[in-house]
Structures are given as structure tokens and as C-alpha cells.
Amino acid sequence: xxxxxxxxxxxxxxxVWEPVQDLLTAHGIHASAVELTGLxxxxxxxxxxxxxxxxxxxxxxxxxxxxxxxxxxxxxxPAALAMARLSQKSREKVSTILLGANLPVAGRSIFDxxxxxxxxxxxxxxxxxxxxxxxxxxxQLDGWGDHGLSGDLxxxxxxxxxxxxxxxxEDKADPSFSWDAFVTPPTFVDLRRDTVKVPPIALxxxxxxxxxxxxxxxxxxxxxxxxxxxxxxx
Numbered sequence: 659x660x661x662x663x664x665x666x667x668x669x670x671x672x673x674v675w676e677p678v679q680d681l682l683t684a685h686g687i688h689a690s691a692v693e694l695t696g697l698x699x700x701x702x703x704x705x706x707x708x709x710x711x712x713x714x715x716x717x718x719x720x721x722x723x724x725x726x727x728x729x730x731x732x733x734x735x736p737a738a739l740a741m742a743r744l745s746q747k748s749r750e751k752v753s754t755i756l757l758g759a760n761l762p763v764a765g766r767s768i769f770d771x772x773x774x775x776x777x778x779x780x781x782x783x784x785x786x787x788x789x790x791x792x793x794x795x796x797x798q799l800d801g802w803g804d805h806g807l808s809g810d811l812x813x814x815x816x817x818x819x820x821x822x823x824x825x826x827x828e829d830k831a832d833p834s835f836s837w838d839a840f841v842t843p844p845t846f847v848d849l850r851r852d853t854v855k856v857p858p859i860a861l862x863x864x865x866x867x868x869x870x871x872x873x874x875x876x877x878x879x880x881x882x883x884x885x886x887x888x889x890x891x892x
Contacts, residue, residue, distance in 0.1 A: 660724040660753070660891040662689035663717050666876075667731025667759075669793050669819040671698025678876050681884035687891055692717045694733070696790075696823040707736060707767075707829035714740035718752060726891050727754045731854075731873065732826070734759025735768060739831055742839035754844040755890060756864070757883075758854050758873055765833035772827075783824045790821035804851040805872035806879075814877055837863060845890060849873060 662682060664675040672691035682689040694713050696705025703709075714737050718725060729737035734756045741749060760768060769776035779791050786792045796812070799805060807815050837859065846860035851872040860866055869886060871879035 659685075659687050660726045661721045662687055662726045662728060662887060662891065663714075663721065664689055664691040664876075665714055665717075665727070665729040665733040665737050666691065666694065666697070667729075667733050668791075668822045669697070670730075671818045671820065673698065674815075674818040674874075675876055677880035678884050678887070681880060682887060685884075685888050687888065689887075690717065690720075694736075696826075697820055698818070701820050705823035705826055707739075707826045707831070710736035710826055711739045711743060715743055718744060718748060721751070723751065724891075725752045726887065727752055728757060728887060729754070729759055730757040730876070732760050732768070732822075735762045735831065736826075738762050738837075738839075738844075739835060742832065742835050744839075749839060749841050753842045753890065754840065755847060755887065756844050756860070757847045757875070758849040758852050759846070761857050761859060762831040762835055764835040765830055767830045768827040770830070776827075779827065780824070786821060788824075790823050791827070792821050793819045801853070802873045803853040805874060806851065807872070807874065807877065811877055815874060847886065849875060 666672060666674050672693040675691040679689045692713055693700050695703045695709040727737055739762055783791050799807060844864050846856060846864045846866045848856045848866055848868045850868050850870050856866055869875055869882060875883045
């Protein structure tokens, strides 16, 4: 079976993946989670999009055999850019799951394609410190569809979140980026209870599967997500 590298999305520490890691371990699969610069235990470090790309590259280079890279939400951007930065030999060992993910566009930033949402998040950042976007409030979370976060699950989410470095949304993707960097077409997971729509590029050139969960399935549906990952490691 492949080794699994898990990359958390915006605001999230690596330990958000612990429920899924425990389930994968029970299947005999080694799974590591990436702590992105500026988040979780690395919150004090200055973060850029390039720093997050390097974080993912380093995690992939540490694996020895077949590897399954799982990137959630925002992490789809640095994960895809990391794949393009790997050597051809390293790319050949990696397959990818993009979990309700943002996808990079060559030469463009996340904010470039965020419409009015970019101005709103910049405003929230300025109200905090101008460096990071504050963690979503409970009211703001309700804009993410049927997310399933309440009670203990909401407390679990809040325990692993911190403000997200805004530079990672402002920085532009490498203008030379191409999806041709992927030896194996990625699997895009459509989270059916989420508000995020499947991007056109995923419908055109990726294997699209559905998961009956909201935007944070590692918290609300860890067993179902782990089962999907196990299927892709075989």
C-alpha cells in the first residue's frame, strides 16, 4: 500500500487529521500530516505561498515508495504547485486526492479569482493585524453549507484552527504551472454538502468522486474519508 501525506486547508493545524490517521493506521497504512508554515505549531513563522509549496515538497521527498498526497481545500493550491516542482522520478511515485480543493491557475492568486470575497477577507484581515485572516466565526461557518460542525465536533474544529496567513491568498502561482506535471490524473472529491462547486478543470481531466460530507470531512466524516483514501492506496 502507498504511504499517505495529508495536507490541511486554511486555518487548520496538522492535528486536524488525527482521526483519519488513526483509522488509516488500523488498516496498516502509514500517514503523516504536514504542518504548514504559519499555522498550528508553526504559527509564529512567516508564511507565503512558496513556503507552503516547499512544505509539501519536503514531505513528499521524505517518502520512499508509492505515495498518496491528500490535499484539503486551500491546500490544493500548494499541493499542485509542489507536484510541478518535483523531479520526474518523484512525480511518478505520487498520486493525488484533491479534497473539495482550490486549484491553482498559472500566474494567478487565489484572490484573483475570489471576486468580492477577496475584499471581504482583506477587510477582516485588517481588523485583526493585516497579516492573517481571522478564524471563521460560528455565523460565518454557516455560509459553508451543511458543514456538520456542532457540539463536540465544533469544539474539535475550533481547537485546531488559527488565523490564516493572508500572503498565501495574495501570492501568485508559478506562471509556468501546468497540470501536465501530474503523471497520474488527480482524483477530485466533490463534498456533496459543501458550497464549493467542482472546478471545470476537474470535470475535464480528473477522476471526480463524491463524498456525502460537508467541507471538513476529516472532522465530521473521518471513517468515510479514511475508507476513500484506503481505496486509493491499493
